[in-house]
Amino acid sequence: MLPGGAGRERRWAEAAAAPRSVSLRPAPPLRLPARRELLPGQRAAGAARPAPSPASVRRAPASAGIASGAGQGASQSSHSRGIVSHCSDTAMIPSSVLLDGGDEAECCILRFPDLDLKDPLPLAAKSNHRVELDTSVRKKYAFARKKAFALFVKAKEVPAAARCPPATCRVGQWWECCGRTFPDLTGMHRHVATQHSSDIQQQTGLILQQLAAEAGTSGNPASADKANGLRGPPYNSQELSGSLPDTSHISSDELTSSGEGEVLLYYCYCEVENPERLCGWQQSLCQQLHLTGKVRIASEGINGTVGGSKVATSLYIEAMVSHPLFTNILSREDFKRSAGGARCFPDLRVGVFEEIVPMGIEPNEVSYKETGVHLSPEEFHKEVEQYLSQAQSDTVLLDCRNFYESKIGHFRGCLAPDIRKFSYFPSYVDENRALFENKRVLMYCTGGIRCERGSAYLRAKAACREVYQLQGGIHKYLEEFPDGFYRGKLFVFDGRFAISSNEDVVAECRYCGAPWDQYTLCSSPHCRQLVLACPGCRAKGFTACCPACQEKGLELAARPSGRLAKEECECTDRRQRVPAQHAGGSVFGAGR
Structure with missing residues (x-):
């Protein structure tokens, strides 16, 4: 036990045994130690366990808490587990689960029923927005993260029958990612968890947006609108889910067939009020259809090249031309087809950029609306x-x-x-x-x-x-x-x-x-x-x-x-x- 530990433990025992009137005074702030020292509720070897009075137990106000800061997660993880085991009402979410929203992201708060913390939060947000991540929010986040993880893994699935004759294949399915093949699900899960955490975080935020839109809670901390700095009016859930094709009648082999597939090349210049929302829809659409490739989205439109089976690419085209944003702008003839497939790209990359084709000039300076005269192939010939x-x-x-x-x-x-x-x-x-x-x-x-x-x-x-x-x-x-x-x-x-x-x-x-x-x-x-x-x-x-x-x-x-x-x-x-x-x-x- 470090110096001062016994004295601190004695003061805690006295505070716990004090009458109710005394408990109105704020208790000393709990600071998570950087080194291994005894925490409140722990006892030294051979020491008697203090018996706290039930009357002394009270809930701290909502503003009390400790923000989880960068660089402290490793040193605090073991202590956090100790606190959870002794505080039945503790609600804790590690900083690793927060969306990447910069300094304005909501702080992670530990709530202790016995304590009033006088010290300010070590990582105060720039705004006065303080949100407590309660149990329901944690459940929503866990659900969204699991779904994002499952969608990512599903997008990398390749049926074994597509790689070898059914008579020689003993494994039902394989997974391919980053140029590697994973014959077992455990290895694939480990790879995704260690190499694609940023992709999972992005997809989690998009799923949380859908949950927030369904609940109509624009100010909910689980909504990634604030964390990701999204702009424009939110889509409602029917628009997001309704624009995805129904693949329930199509087998996985048809979507992931490694036989003769094709590559699509297309672009569409149009006004996109919310590129991030469109990015989320594109990510979900391509993952559902097992497509690989690259899609660039900006306020001036979309530019993409994706590869997959012919069934998948046909569904992709239908989903694109039927999307409300591209109605009467993008036609089926605007998609250029060529022989290929998902194998032509190492993975799927969907992102938001300043330009859908990198020219290095702001779209408002040189606009696509001021183009030259378009000639058909016959006229150009x-x-x-x-x-x-x-x-x-x-x-x-x-x-x-x-x-x-x-x-x-x-x-x-x-x-x-x-x-x-x-x-x-x-x-x-x-x-x-x-x-x-x-x-x-x-x-x-x-x-x-x-x-x-x-x-x-x-x-x-x-x-x-x-x-x-x-x-x-x-x-x-x-x-x-x-x-x-x-x-x-x-x-x-x-x-x-x-x-x-x-x-x-x-x-x-x-x-x-x-x-x-x-x-x-x-x-x-x-x-x-x-x-x-x-x-x-x-x-x-x-x-x-x-x-x-x-x-x-x-x-x-x-x-x-x-x-x-x-x-x-x-x-x-x-x-x-x-x-x-x-x-x-x-x-x-x-x-x-």
Whole structure:
């Protein structure tokens, strides 16, 4: 026992045995010790147990409590358990269960029936909002967290029959997550608990929002509106649940089939008053349909690419076009389909961003409402045909994608900027205004979304005379003209890297110059850029994007694990962030 422990215990015993009139004086504040010392109610070895008077037991006011602070959870956990075992009316929720709401999140309060705590809370919220997490709230939170955990695990479930013949499979189901396979549920639960706590917290908050909407308690601490800083009017529960498809008549095998699936690519510009609510609905929808992929949501709309079985993707499309937010805006034809499936993405990522396509400019500065003229694939085909046949000097066929995309596929005679990110496109236009002045610009990109912001920027800067864009992007063009003026492969941002509609190979091996257009990742762990290396060169050990990365990879292989190397790459060092006007960009020839 630490010094002072016996005296403190004696004072507690005297206070417990005192008459009722004496108990009106506030008791000394209980401070959870940082070291192992005796707590009220504990006794030293050999000491007699004090007998408190029933009259001295009274409930502390609602304002009394101890806030659980960051950095104290580990040192207080064992003491908290001791308190719970001695205080039958103690209500405790650890800080780990609180939603990530910053300083304004509700404090966790320990209530002691015997004590009045005079000291202020160590972690006072910025506002005067003090909420006591009672038993009913704890039950709601526990329910929401269990449901979020179960939904996450269910989304990673893969039937064993989809991986091996039924006769050889002894396990009913497997789970896949983060590139790993879990044959047992216990291992999957352990992985999710240790590696995906933030995902569970986010989903828990969304479920709590639904509970709060059902109860109509906007000020309830369980409502994640305050904790997550949500904006706009809440959806009611019927709207949230009603927009999810009914899958009761569909077997799990149909939703998770690893056979021939497909990948959807789509976007929709519209006014979204509450992006966080839409994010929650998207998360629930994709998890219910076992879809993987990436979905970006902002106040200006939604942009997504998801993969799964054909049954799942069809249900996803129907749910999207029937959602009240997208009615009469998003149609079934706006979804671009290609062969693939859930395997094309490592996981599901749904989030709220400032822009649905990262251009680096606020949507209110360059609005999607100020875009160029949309041309159907047929109209665009005619424009390109006229451009190539007449060699029009007042027209620019502009590829607004990144250099590694246009390298493996492009329209004949196009201008392809040598930029690494779309966020560099505005600077490219500013640095090369002479290329666009008094010109007609025909723009195109993968699915059309980058042309929406790109054409709006050209118009906002008055950089050209007219600007037209390919509606639906290259994806829709190839559906109608697979052997048209676009040659080579179409780069996609998933595990496939590219999809093809013709046999043309317009790129070459980085090392030997042989025709080759299949990307792999640079073998150097510090780089991981895309590299074009043919099988012959890879067999010789040329697996990096440049000699510098090749040497660095060999050095890292010889070093002890855990040591990191400085990032060096000739590909990055030699490429200008924004090509100057004299460089302009790569102009691909008009011939086949």
